Amino acid sequence: MTDLDVVARCQAGDADAWGEFFNACQDRVFKLALLVTRSRQDAQDVTQETFIRLIKTIHSYDASKGSFETWLYAIVVNLGRDHLRRRNRLPLPWDMMARGDRLPAAPADQPETISLAREWQRDIWEAVNRLNDKQRIAVVLHYYLDLSCEQIAEVLGCPSGTVYSRLHYARLALEKELSRPEQGLALEPFSVKSL
Amino acid sequence: MNLWRSVAHGFRLARGGANERPPSPPLAADLRQTLQAAVAQQSLRPSERAAILAALRAELMGAPAPPRPYRSARHWLSATVACALTFLSLALPWPATPAAMTTVQALPAAALTSDISRAMVTQRATQEATVAPASTPAPVLALHSAASRPIPSGTLDITSHE
Numbered sequence: 001m002t003d004l005d006v007v008a009r010c011q012a013g014d015a016d017a018w019g020e021f022f023n024a025c026q027d028r029v030f031k032l033a034l035l036v037t038r039s040r041q042d043a044q045d046v047t048q049e050t051f052i053r054l055i056k057t058i059h060s061y062d063a064s065k066g067s068f069e070t071w072l073y074a075i076v077v078n079l080g081r082d083h084l085r086r087r088n089r090l091p092l093p094w095d096m097m098a099r100g101d102r103l104p105a106a107p108a109d110q111p112e113t114i115s116l117a118r119e120w121q122r123d124i125w126e127a128v129n130r131l132n133d134k135q136r137i138a139v140v141l142h143y144y145l146d147l148s149c150e151q152i153a154e155v156l157g158c159p160s161g162t163v164y165s166r167l168h169y170a171r172l173a174l175e176k177e178l179s180r181p182e183q184g185l186a187l188e189p190f191s192v193k194s195l
Numbered sequence: 196m197n198l199w200r201s202v203a204h205g206f207r208l209a210r211g212g213a214n215e216r217p218p219s220p221p222l223a224a225d226l227r228q229t230l231q232a233a234v235a236q237q238s239l240r241p242s243e244r245a246a247i248l249a250a251l252r253a254e255l256m257g258a259p260a261p262p263r264p265y266r267s268a269r270h271w272l273s274a275t276v277a278c279a280l281t282f283l284s285l286a287l288p289w290p291a292t293p294a295a296m297t298t299v300q301a302l303p304a305a306a307l308t309s310d311i312s313r314a315m316v317t318q319r320a321t322q323e324a325t326v327a328p329a330s331t332p333a334p335v336l337a338l339h340s341a342a343s344r345p346i347p348s349g350t351l352d353i354t355s356h357e
Binding site for chain 1: 222225226227229232234237243247
């Protein structure tokens, strides 16, 4: 059963459909909220507020105007930005975020190689967190959710040229940040992809 | 210079040129992998999920949302410690504050001296009143009582022999 079927049942007033809908979407919503707010508590609040807003506004959703996913992500991102405006928390450190996470097995699964790759990922995470909120959210939507610039523009409610611009300057800032000599790591040699 | 740069940037945008260029592949791949790894292990805990479901159920029934419980042990601990510290601070006697000490020091020295001397006199009188009758031997007491009486004329003055 696709999201749209469940959404249609929710629109028809089926109370049981909301439970199914929550189970289907809560993980996606929470993870996106976590990447936007960078705080677990805020992400939990945003998840709850997102579903409450969906209950209130599901009748206004029109499938002909856009995909349901984009509509859902727009609610999450807007609520997340509200939380960011209200209180600017320090971002969760990499060790708290990716605790116990395992990198994909490499041909040469040496501990030091994995350790270097983890350091590299930590550097990327910190560099992404140093971007301003507009650029960071565009990066998250583009690279985490694989949304196109037009879809991101729909989510953020801005022209697609603005999204291109934000992504472009975000990439420039990341390249500059990650190739700084004091980082001690160059962009190419320790690339996770090169493992 | 900035104006020219933004005009040129606008032209590139209009042409759909420079900003559409794909990023360098390693950075794009690493970004994607990093963001996915960041949230791979993160999910709602069962208690958090239950709390959200309860709020949604209340919303669907049109009832007010249930009050949010303490969301983590850290919240609960900090709230308890804060309460305990508040009660302790109210219950414990505070040491003399610098303001109170200043009041004592600011008393005039003469008043303080007269107070002290008056207190000493009172204390000595109390000691004499309580201690003297018990320590005075009976003959001396008789002698004192005799001496306190008016001496009739023509009798021997015994006090002059002491």
